[in-house]
Amino acid sequence: MTSVHSVLIKDLSLNFGSISVLKNLNIEVADGEFLVLLGPSGCGKSTLLNCIAGLLDISDGQIFIKGKNVTWEEPKDRGIGMVFQSYALYPQMTVEKNLSFGLRVAGLPAAEIQKRIAHAAEILQIGPLLNRKPAELSGGQRQRVAIGRALVRDVDVFLFDEPLSNLDAKLRSELRVEIKRLHHKLANTMIYVTHDQIEALTLADRIAVMKGGLIQQLDDPLTIYNRPRNLFVASFIGSPAMNFLKGEIVDKDGSPVFRAADLDISLAAYRPQQRLAPGHAVIFGFRPEHIAISGQAGPAGCSCEAIVDLDEPMGADSLVWLKVAGKAISVRVDSGRRYQPGEKVFLTFNPAMASLFDAVTENRL
Amino acid sequence: MTSVHSVLIKDLSLNFGSISVLKNLNIEVADGEFLVLLGPSGCGKSTLLNCIAGLLDISDGQIFIKGKNVTWEEPKDRGIGMVFQSYALYPQMTVEKNLSFGLRVAGLPAAEIQKRIAHAAEILQIGPLLNRKPAELSGGQRQRVAIGRALVRDVDVFLFDEPLSNLDAKLRSELRVEIKRLHHKLANTMIYVTHDQIEALTLADRIAVMKGGLIQQLDDPLTIYNRPRNLFVASFIGSPAMNFLKGEIVDKDGSPVFRAADLDISLAAYRPQQRLAPGHAVIFGFRPEHIAISGQAGPAGCSCEAIVDLDEPMGADSLVWLKVAGKAISVRVDSGRRYQPGEKVFLTFNPAMASLFDAVTENRL
Amino acid sequence: ADLEVTHWWTSGGEAAAAKVLASSYDKLGGDKWVDGAIAGSGSTARPIIVSRILGGNPMGATQLNTGRDAEDLVKAGLMTDLTELATKEGWADFIRPSKLLDACKYEGKIYCVPVNIHSWQWMWINPNAFKQAGAAVPTNWQEFVAAAPKLKEKGIIPLATGDAWQIDGVFRVMLANLGGKDLYLKILDQKSTEAAGGPETKAIWQAFADARELADPGYVGRQWNEATSLVLTGKAAGQIMGDWAQGEFGVAGKVAGTDYDCLPGLGVHPALDTGGDAFYFPKNANPEITKAQLKLASMLVSKETQVAFNLAKGSLPIRGDIDMQAANECMKKGIKILTDSNNVLPSYEQAFSSDTQGQIEDLTTEFFADKTMTVEDAQARYVEIIGEAK
Amino acid sequence: MIVTVLVVFVGCTLWTVLYSFTSSRSLPTLDFVGFDQYTRLFRTSRWTVSLKNLAIFGLLSLAFSLIIGFILAALMDQKIRFENTFRTIFLYPHALSFIVTGLVWQWILTPAYGVQKVVRDLGFETFSFPILTDGRFTIYAIVIAGLWQGTGLVMALMLAGLRNIDDEIWKAARVDGIPAWKTYLFIIIPMMRPVFITTLVIISAAIVKVYDLVVALTNGGPGISSEVPAKYVYDLMFSRGNLGQGLAASTIMLTTVLIILVPWALLEFRPRYRKGKIPK
Amino acid sequence: MNSSLSGAEPRGSRPKRFLSPASIMIYSILFIAAVYYLIPLYVMVMTSLKGMPEIRLGNIFSPPVEVTFQPWATAWNSACTGLYCEGIKVGFFNSMKILVPSVILSIIIASVNGYALANWRFKGSELFFTTLIFGAFIPYQVMLYPLVIITRNLGIFGTLTGVIVIHTIFGMPILTLLFRNYFVSLPPELFKAARVDGAGFWRIFLQIMLPMSLPIFVVAVILQVTGIWNDFLFGVIFAGTKNFPMTVQLNNIVNSTQGVKEYNVNMAATILTGAVPLLVYFFSGKYFVRGIAAGAVKG
Ligand SMILES: Nc1ncnc2c1ncn2[C@@H]1O[C@H](COP(=O)(O)OP(=O)(O)OP(=O)(O)O)[C@@H](O)[C@H]1O
Ligand SMILES: Nc1ncnc2c1ncn2[C@@H]1O[C@H](COP(=O)(O)OP(=O)(O)OP(=O)(O)O)[C@@H](O)[C@H]1O
Ligand SMILES: [Mg+2]
Numbered sequence A, B: 001m002t003s004v005h006s007v008l009i010k011d012l013s014l015n016f017g018s019i020s021v022l023k024n025l026n027i028e029v030a031d032g033e034f035l036v037l038l039g040p041s042g043c044g045k046s047t048l049l050n051c052i053a054g055l056l057d058i059s060d061g062q063i064f065i066k067g068k069n070v071t072w073e074e075p076k077d078r079g080i081g082m083v084f085q086s087y088a089l090y091p092q093m094t095v096e097k098n099l100s101f102g103l104r105v106a107g108l109p110a111a112e113i114q115k116r117i118a119h120a121a122e123i124l125q126i127g128p129l130l131n132r133k134p135a136e137l138s139g140g141q142r143q144r145v146a147i148g149r150a151l152v153r154d155v156d157v158f159l160f161d162e163p164l165s166n167l168d169a170k171l172r173s174e175l176r177v178e179i180k181r182l183h184h185k186l187a188n189t190m191i192y193v194t195h196d197q198i199e200a201l202t203l204a205d206r207i208a209v210m211k212g213g214l215i216q217q218l219d220d221p222l223t224i225y226n227r228p229r230n231l232f233v234a235s236f237i238g239s240p241a242m243n244f245l246k247g248e249i250v251d252k253d254g255s256p257v258f259r260a261a262d263l264d265i266s267l268a269a270y271r272p273q274q275r276l277a278p279g280h281a282v283i284f285g286f287r288p289e290h291i292a293i294s295g296q297a298g299p300a301g302c303s304c305e306a307i308v309d310l311d312e313p314m315g316a317d318s319l320v321w322l323k324v325a326g327k328a329i330s331v332r333v334d335s336g337r338r339y340q341p342g343e344k345v346f347l348t349f350n351p352a353m354a355s356l357f358d359a360v361t362e363n364r365l
Numbered sequence C: 001a002d003l004e005v006t007h008w009w010t011s012g013g014e015a016a017a018a019k020v021l022a023s024s025y026d027k028l029g030g031d032k033w034v035d036g037a038i039a040g041s042g043s044t045a046r047p048i049i050v051s052r053i054l055g056g057n058p059m060g061a062t063q064l065n066t067g068r069d070a071e072d073l074v075k076a077g078l079m080t081d082l083t084e085l086a087t088k089e090g091w092a093d094f095i096r097p098s099k100l101l102d103a104c105k106y107e108g109k110i111y112c113v114p115v116n117i118h119s120w121q122w123m124w125i126n127p128n129a130f131k132q133a134g135a136a137v138p139t140n141w142q143e144f145v146a147a148a149p150k151l152k153e154k155g156i157i158p159l160a161t162g163d164a165w166q167i168d169g170v171f172r173v174m175l176a177n178l179g180g181k182d183l184y185l186k187i188l189d190q191k192s193t194e195a196a197g198g199p200e201t202k203a204i205w206q207a208f209a210d211a212r213e214l215a216d217p218g219y220v221g222r223q224w225n226e227a228t229s230l231v232l233t234g235k236a237a238g239q240i241m242g243d244w245a246q247g248e249f250g251v252a253g254k255v256a257g258t259d260y261d262c263l264p265g266l267g268v269h270p271a272l273d274t275g276g277d278a279f280y281f282p283k284n285a286n287p288e289i290t291k292a293q294l295k296l297a298s299m300l301v302s303k304e305t306q307v308a309f310n311l312a313k314g315s316l317p318i319r320g321d322i323d324m325q326a327a328n329e330c331m332k333k334g335i336k337i338l339t340d341s342n343n344v345l346p347s348y349e350q351a352f353s354s355d356t357q358g359q360i361e362d363l364t365t366e367f368f369a370d371k372t373m374t375v376e377d378a379q380a381r382y383v384e385i386i387g388e389a390k
Numbered sequence D: 001m002i003v004t005v006l007v008v009f010v011g012c013t014l015w016t017v018l019y020s021f022t023s024s025r026s027l028p029t030l031d032f033v034g035f036d037q038y039t040r041l042f043r044t045s046r047w048t049v050s051l052k053n054l055a056i057f058g059l060l061s062l063a064f065s066l067i068i069g070f071i072l073a074a075l076m077d078q079k080i081r082f083e084n085t086f087r088t089i090f091l092y093p094h095a096l097s098f099i100v101t102g103l104v105w106q107w108i109l110t111p112a113y114g115v116q117k118v119v120r121d122l123g124f125e126t127f128s129f130p131i132l133t134d135g136r137f138t139i140y141a142i143v144i145a146g147l148w149q150g151t152g153l154v155m156a157l158m159l160a161g162l163r164n165i166d167d168e169i170w171k172a173a174r175v176d177g178i179p180a181w182k183t184y185l186f187i188i189i190p191m192m193r194p195v196f197i198t199t200l201v202i203i204s205a206a207i208v209k210v211y212d213l214v215v216a217l218t219n220g221g222p223g224i225s226s227e228v229p230a231k232y233v234y235d236l237m238f239s240r241g242n243l244g245q246g247l248a249a250s251t252i253m254l255t256t257v258l259i260i261l262v263p264w265a266l267l268e269f270r271p272r273y274r275k276g277k278i279p280k
Numbered sequence E: 001m002n003s004s005l006s007g008a009e010p011r012g013s014r015p016k017r018f019l020s021p022a023s024i025m026i027y028s029i030l031f032i033a034a035v036y037y038l039i040p041l042y043v044m045v046m047t048s049l050k051g052m053p054e055i056r057l058g059n060i061f062s063p064p065v066e067v068t069f070q071p072w073a074t075a076w077n078s079a080c081t082g083l084y085c086e087g088i089k090v091g092f093f094n095s096m097k098i099l100v101p102s103v104i105l106s107i108i109i110a111s112v113n114g115y116a117l118a119n120w121r122f123k124g125s126e127l128f129f130t131t132l133i134f135g136a137f138i139p140y141q142v143m144l145y146p147l148v149i150i151t152r153n154l155g156i157f158g159t160l161t162g163v164i165v166i167h168t169i170f171g172m173p174i175l176t177l178l179f180r181n182y183f184v185s186l187p188p189e190l191f192k193a194a195r196v197d198g199a200g201f202w203r204i205f206l207q208i209m210l211p212m213s214l215p216i217f218v219v220a221v222i223l224q225v226t227g228i229w230n231d232f233l234f235g236v237i238f239a240g241t242k243n244f245p246m247t248v249q250l251n252n253i254v255n256s257t258q259g260v261k262e263y264n265v266n267m268a269a270t271i272l273t274g275a276v277p278l279l280v281y282f283f284s285g286k287y288f289v290r291g292i293a294a295g296a297v298k299g
């Protein structure tokens, strides 16, 4: 069974002195899967990646790569390649040397080295750069070389530690696409650390959302986006962020309704994981794009009135900020129509796409 | 004439040694306007801002603030406040000391200082932080204090140099909204440097897109987004980026048509600034959201066939990458429907929202 | 007034001698001797002294070698003129040999006070060491060389020496005593390259080459009084060193003739040079100080001081008219030799600039340390130096 | 302050060069003699020996202090225990004056008391360690003592440099399977170029000026075998009353320094722009 | 999960590697090096605790059979330096009188210089800086004569002021380099922010830059204390008789032999003389590397 998993992490724990940074993690990564580790700064993403790479000695647990127990192997023998946020290119070597250094140290024949470099250069389109030094490259080129260095190692598993964080937005989105394409082409396993949810959502086959050394949710992007398992995941994923309203469940004509201040939203269309008991204190979460806005009132029950606070045009669409039940919420609208601060509008919620969380445990209901 | 403008820059040039960084710039910023300077790294944005602040001595030209020629004034006498990317808080002083430093230097009476700090603290909600040192603050809090430092100076013009670049995406969007609100509340002139177009689009009354020390276009955000004046502005603004196809104008039944390889797009709905001469080599640019995608062929003429290359889900919507006329283009679609690589789809272009550029001068046609 | 006196007399015998001066001066009343000893050899102290005089913060009085050393300072008008005092007290009448006072003169005026006569041309031996090695106690250099193998066998260092200037001294002594007065004068006075390149000089270099075989390897960095103490304790058999070495024997309570013996002029030519220490009095703005300076100058040449001081230092007095009954065997030998003016040699300091002396010192020490350097090479360079000397 | 510095450093330099063409003896006089002092200088074997010694001392000190300093720093950088203790031990000699260093090492190396005696007392009667007494080796004794005193500082500089190196470089090298020594040799050392340059400047400045150590340890002997240029300058100017000669020697020294310094200055201070900084 | 795999396989943390071959090697090299560095100190301390007879007989590495503190007392109180036999204690206070103002003055000036060079462009600042660096290479001896003449003309030759000024000047090159590099490495925005706030040259320096510069100040203090305390030449020439520093006394004790060299006293005097810089190193060595990392090694 282990052979189906490219990377298997069992009961992994890691402490720095008395601080426990990773707590009993279990992850299985399928062969060829693209797994993204996502979480706020300091949650232990890099630490986990370093454990997999063998750059940190773990405190407890086991790590298997391609069915082989590599818990105590040296990094170079684990069949992994790694790409770093700061590129970590050897500054005084040319790109070609950077790519070939590890291979030469490993004693590969020159012809083989040449072949691999040529192959990597072609895939990453860095052929013309081979004789330059890292200082003479742009950020994007550097990152490509860093990927190339992992590529030439001809490994089963690629590990990326925030490879795009140091690039500007435009380059970031370009390289994101390239990495995705690379994954399609090579079809090997990739584990990718980021704290940028757009990267996570676009690249991942599955996303592991981490917080405080624990995995909060491990699912495919759409599930994570649409059915976050708890309040943390819901608030962490999505930009612009999900809106939250505090309130309680009340029963209205036999079907549950979310009530906050003077606002009632019917939850008939919501698919709860458990029965929604009336009186339950809950948090109602909905994304800016799952709410409709209009100049006149819609059908009663899940529509309400609000005052425009701010209108943020973002190119293709705008984000309109409104005050609802005393809270500021954002709504994503087409940028064709501008809203003026103070304007009165009406909202229609779509409970089917909303999320409901227990106000105490913060878990999804 | 000068009195209507809050900031007026006339023929400003700046050289560092023999390198000319700013070339004969002219900008007028109206009273209360929010001007964003946008451009790639190294284009001279910070340099321009530093010139306005008086932190760099200009080589030629004049700068007026509130009608007063301040070209040779000291920074403190220009009536400006400045906020830096790195916060630039004085690390050894408490927040309160940080805020009051400039006022104490200016010799304001203690009561007045107290009043101003209280005011700024209230606006920025940093009251509880006043006795902390910068090291004890989060990134967002630091940036708020940095803004506060400009605020207490009670100045006419606020200068921001990429104030949000060091923050993570979530905080960034929060503070963006706060800055916008601040501007609404204070209504003083703000000049804001960024290389993030979302910030530019959401915040600006007008955007100055810069490149190589020259202003490429100075317009309101929607105009910049929808009617970029040249290829650079078009490609720089918008994320995901605009798609471009190279081709030429041909005449088809008396109306101009864009032709690239086997693709014909009617330009009848396009509003050119000049006559579209057949045979003219042009670049056709269109944004990912201005193109429709469907499983079956639409009306002939501005629809065509394409193969799905990649599907990038981004939460609310997805970006689908396709090959058209030998080029990769991206299309923004609702994330409800996933596309498989290799799938065959049909596209419908909307020429009214497209942009057409001369292939040589790269200016809008 | 407080009179600061700088000097580099810090070895046992020297310090005792300095103490004599200090206490006699203090006894005169009124003024006070403030000691400014700077340890090390003259080369440590001299730059300090010179730069202080130049820097306008002069001491009240300072030891300096007579000769061309101080000439520049005198020339620059930085020294107190003592002529008036000297004429009044009639220095020229009692200072013997008269060359001593000449060394203090510049353009007819007197600028320094010689305090003693030092001669280089002495060899000190420990008779017990020879007895212990079963060798005859030598009476001259040749015998000394002959006895050396036996000494070595016993683990006794034949010739104790040390720092560069001590080695250079060995050569000076050989030039004067093995070469004879004529050769010495030709080279020193006439700067004759012919004499310097001649066979007589070559013989001296040869003897010097013998001497380098007699030293132990540990001589490097050894101070002269440490070398003396080697002789004194019988660890070494002999030392070629000026008469100031006697002060060390005195301090150690050794008796000339029994505990140690002296061979003036290496037992060959009994000729001695008459170098010596002198005191200079840098010009000072304060008239009080000037008064105190003159008082010290007068005291230095006085009979009582001369006796007490020279007994302590082991040097000879500058006056021919005093009673040196208390002097020991060796000193008496010296006094006797000097009474014949034929035996009086000029000193290096009077003949050569310190620059030239330094060049010779560099050459002799290099030769002494580098046993691969031939006598011919050394002599050739010697000729060159003499040729350039002014 | 600027004036002071200009007067002192530039003024003194010009003064030195000017008077090196005169026949000044104890006191400076403007009596020009052309290049006489220089001709004599290079005919003087003590000067040529001094230059040779400086070259030997300089090269060996540079090489060994860099190598040893770097190795110590590299070892200290291995997250070892007692780092504070080791660092203090390596650094403390730097707190002592050369006089002290010279004295102690003279004692340890002198055949009569030091290493040689100790080894002989252990039964190796023929053991000979004449490093202070044989003119062929004395300069190496000075190197040993100099290294003892100076390597600690180099270690501190190197350690500081190592601490400034991005952690991810190490990780990348480990993933690439590059052995530690190769990582140091081919990656880390080239990355530490600025540190090496700073260190080089600091030790070269000290090497050129080496004086006290020689005086305290050997006083140039035996013979002239361990003479150094600074001592020649000092002796000629002050003990031997030949200012002109001493100044000619120092002019040569200054010229040599200039030859070393100018390329370095050009390299380090050529106009360059550090992103986001007001140029200095 | 596949239990057959996990059972036999290694689990848990790697065994502590403190005694691995690699670390044994590291520690032994460090240990050997430490021994090499400690031997001279050991010899000094041991010798200073022995009586003269024991020194003459025994070897220098053996510990004292009979510990005596007499040499220390002698060195401090009664060792002779020339005519006076008052030990080196006189020099100690003189050295202090020279050290404290010199260190303070030189660091103040160098830090202002470094700050000005790093943050304020002025005409010729590059040239000024290069000259300073060049100054670091000039042998002191060369400058002695001109300096004597200059200080004489200023009327400060042979005074405490004189020697303090000299030390300040000679400390300038390296210290300025250190401070400049440090200030360059501070974020320039701080400086800009302060200017916008209206602070001038001095206020920025005193209120913004200084409080951030502790590490580099530690380095500067260490270097200056070491250099000035150990100086002999300037002290003896420029300080004047009344102010001879401790090193002068040490030199006199060590170099003026009265009969046999009293090695034990010499060593005690040596250690006593080195005590001040040694203490400074022992107590602030930790900050030294940190300070250097912050300032000195950034190009
Ligand atoms: N060497 C170390 N010693 C002690 N604690 C450490 C060490 N390395 C990391 N930590 C702690 O472990 C936690 C996880 O760090 P890690 O670098 O894995 O976070 P991350 O998720 O990668 O954050 P970022 O997004 O900022 O890179 C942090 O709280 C950090 O303080
Ligand atoms: N002090 C300087 N000396 C020389 N060139 C400089 C200096 N400061 C800036 N430049 C040059 O001026 C140009 C503009 O720099 P500037 O810092 O204004 O760019 P920017 O648009 O703010 O970039 P970024 O987005 O990276 O902050 C750059 O090409 C830079 O190399
Ligand atoms: Mg990380």
Ligand SMILES: [Mg+2]
Residues within 6 Å of the ligand: B045, B046, B047
């Ligand atoms: Mg900028």
